[in-house]
Amino acid sequence: MEDLSPALGKLRAALSPEQERVILKNLMKQKLKFPEGFLWGASTSSYQIEGGIDNNDWAISKKVPRAGKACDSYNRYREDFSMAKYLHHNAHRMSVEWARIEPKKGQFNEDALHRYHEMLQYLKDQGLKTFLTLHHFTNPIWFAEQGGWKNKRAVEDFADYTAKVTQSLGHLVDFWITVNEPKMYAGMAFAQGIWPPFEKGIISPKRVYDLMLEAHNEAYDVIHSYYPQAQVGFSQNIAWSEAEHKDIIDRLAIKFADWLSYLALDKTRYDFIGLNHYMYYRVHLAFNLRKYLHIGRGDKLTERGWAIHPDALYLVLMKLKGYQKPIYITENGIADSTDRYREQYIRDYLLAVHRAIGDGADVRGYLHWSLLDNFEWEDGYKWKFGLIKVDFKTLARTIRESAYSYSHICQDNALTV
Numbered sequence: 001m002e003d004l005s006p007a008l009g010k011l012r013a014a015l016s017p018e019q020e021r022v023i024l025k026n027l028m029k030q031k032l033k034f035p036e037g038f039l040w041g042a043s044t045s046s047y048q049i050e051g052g053i054d055n056n057d058w059a060i061s062k063k064v065p066r067a068g069k070a071c072d073s074y075n076r077y078r079e080d081f082s083m084a085k086y087l088h089h090n091a092h093r094m095s096v097e098w099a100r101i102e103p104k105k106g107q108f109n110e111d112a113l114h115r116y117h118e119m120l121q122y123l124k125d126q127g128l129k130t131f132l133t134l135h136h137f138t139n140p141i142w143f144a145e146q147g148g149w150k151n152k153r154a155v156e157d158f159a160d161y162t163a164k165v166t167q168s169l170g171h172l173v174d175f176w177i178t179v180n181e182p183k184m185y186a187g188m189a190f191a192q193g194i195w196p197p198f199e200k201g202i203i204s205p206k207r208v209y210d211l212m213l214e215a216h217n218e219a220y221d222v223i224h225s226y227y228p229q230a231q232v233g234f235s236q237n238i239a240w241s242e243a244e245h246k247d248i249i250d251r252l253a254i255k256f257a258d259w260l261s262y263l264a265l266d267k268t269r270y271d272f273i274g275l276n277h278y279m280y281y282r283v284h285l286a287f288n289l290r291k292y293l294h295i296g297r298g299d300k301l302t303e304r305g306w307a308i309h310p311d312a313l314y315l316v317l318m319k320l321k322g323y324q325k326p327i328y329i330t331e332n333g334i335a336d337s338t339d340r341y342r343e344q345y346i347r348d349y350l351l352a353v354h355r356a357i358g359d360g361a362d363v364r365g366y367l368h369w370s371l372l373d374n375f376e377w378e379d380g381y382k383w384k385f386g387l388i389k390v391d392f393k394t395l396a397r398t399i400r401e402s403a404y405s406y407s408h409i410c411q412d413n414a415l416t417v
């Protein structure tokens with residue numbers, strides 16, 4: 001074999017040390033492949049982006065900000081989905097608004113169903129797989145007035161609504177998410193009293209949570225009665241928590257919180273696990289309950305004050321591995337108005353996902369929260385979670401730099417490190 005040393009020597013002499021460093025770095029780059037057919041995309045929810053929804057329990061409440069026009073995605077969905085396609089997403093998670101579809105109990109609005117049909121069809125035409133959420137925190141007014149998720153009738157009402165959506169849209173849905181974050185919803189609306197109906201109960205949060213899981217199970221059966229092969233699950237928000245001082249009380253508190261999260265997976269039927277992941281906590285019981293949860297010390301915090309700790313995602317995925325079902329990450333993201341941290345955030349969290357897959361977790365997709373800046377519930381438009389920036393005055397969309405870097409990962413089905 002020819003001796004290349006003299007040629008290499010010449011080449012090195014011609015390079016500056018900096019150029020040599022860059023070349024070596026590039027040569028050492030490694031492509032971490034994701035499994036064949038991995039789904040890449042982003043998530044949204046109806047009330048947070050659609051605009052023009054004035055007949056759900058949020059829209060009529062005076063205690064919380066309203067979404068108003070939001071991103072006007074109900075009308076601009078073609079633009080939004082085209083951008084997702086352009087960014088090499090091959091899947092998208094959206095939700096349908098129950099209040100639009102069933103504004104009065106038992107009366108279904110065919111125009112709304114038609115619009116959702118167009119949206120899903122548009123996604124399919126672009127070659128994207130569809131994830132459809134049926135309930136993402138908001139309720140029709142008639143449903144809220146009859147006691148909402150505290151009333152046992154909720155289960156039957158949700159089943160009727162699910163049947164209607166399945167009949168009308170089922171052929172366009174690849175993955176169903178019946179309810180989004182039932183534990184979070186029960187806590188925010190019925191324990192902390194921050195979301196409608198603003199209750200601060202002690203017993204009712206658990207009842208609401210249980211009823212939502214029961215409603216999920218019913219919906220699971222309804223969807224399967226039309227489409228036996230359907231992929232049906234729900235999305236659960238699962239954090240990773242550690243005791244700050246290995247204190248017994250703190251450990252018990254964590255055990256309780258975990259029990260609350262994971263009981264949903266023991267009580268329900270599902271074809272896949274939908275994981276929403278954002279949080280890492282160091283727990284230390286303080287007398288002041290407000291200080292109970294210490295956000296991870298030493299970690300960088302997002303603008304929203306959530307710790308950036310990718311290992312937390314790895315650890316949650318390793319725990320979920322035990323349930324032996326495919327896992328889709330249906331939300332993970334960062335409030336970052338400057339877009340200075342999002343690219344790295346995505347890369348670090350995906351590295352954790354890749355490691356978990358290598359260690360046996362059956363993760364099959366990653367849907368970033370969110371495609372667009374949107375309405376962030378009790379905080380209104382304060383937080384910017386979008387891969388795409390939205391100017392809420394003009395509604396102009398601008399693709400952020402981080403969206404392009406995520407796009408390369410989607411296109412390559414690999415993370416280059």
Ligand code: GCO
Nearest residue numbers: 045180181237276331369376
């Ligand atoms: C949730 C929701 C989303 C939020 C997102 C960022 O987890 O609360 O599913 O609606 O917008 O989590 O806060």
